Amino acid sequence: MVETIQWTGSGVVMIDQTRLPREIAYVTCGTYEEVAEAIVTMVIRGAPAIGVAAAMGVAIGALQADPARLDQEMETIRARRAGTRPTAVNLFWAIDRMKSLYASLRGRPVEEIRAALVEEALRVKAEDIQINRAMGAHGAPLVPDGKTVLTHCNAGALATAGYGTALGVIRAAIESGKKIDVFADETRPFLQGARLTAWELQQDGIPVTLITDNMAGWFMHQGRIGCVVVGADRIAANGDVANKVGTYSVAVLAKENGVPFYVAAPVSTLDLTLDSGARIPIEERASKEVTEVFGVPVAPEGIAVRNPAFDVTPNRYVTAIITEHGVATAPYEESLRRLASAKLGEN
């Protein structure tokens, strides 16, 4: 399985997700600013992977900061991260986790602070893989045997530290002996499904069929899809789910066709400060992602464009939310709150 991000001792190396699957290339980031840039340009993407990168970025910043200015530097790094990708809450979660640790160490020798922040960033990465495995164990029983699972975007090893959230559930179902195959939506405009999910599953020998986004409803109508499993970028307290744009349409089509719609996400993706999805900030990306395909214009010059990177699926379309602490079902206010405060392995 592919390794999305690695710590080098003084920086990070990431697989360049903008170049897959044409080329397996790596980007090295030696400053926190370079990590921020890699997040903005989507060299690394996917909510949990962004969280790991952000934590490592803070650690790099601490290693390089002038010891006399560590306080100010930590604030600058934090402010820079917050301006990268606004929807994926894992980014803020990871930075807050690093910041709390830093706050608890203030006044300690600088070398001790630096070592502790590096250790914490490595822990964020290691825990993410454990969390994905736990999510897989909770989600695998929900996947119907002998059926096709539809997924949207990439919520796999590439979107996390490894194993994946939605693809982790699929991997776990296969590891438990189920015979399933995957339909991957291509996921316009950034093509995470075509470029990343199709590639990642093919690499692992998991049967995968690529479809364009507008084909999903038709395959559901024909009874070809056993269930849908997607990831999430932010989940509000009431179970409304922000995920890659197009997820909402898939969820509505799933309900119309009686297909279960599952969301797999770690509790770090829950934002219980928001009572509903209406308050989730939606990132709007460059119009070129819509008007061009790999640099080739596909629309008239000067055309008006909208490019929201995410949408919000109302909780009534969500059959269940699979977390590392167990499976939440409606009413989500209650079930999510309970799972958010649970410990790994408790449920």
Ligand code: MRU
């Ligand atoms: O814009 P992206 O590629 O970062 O969007 C990714 C998604 O929407 C994923 O489904 C989500 O982050 C969950 S990843 C485990």
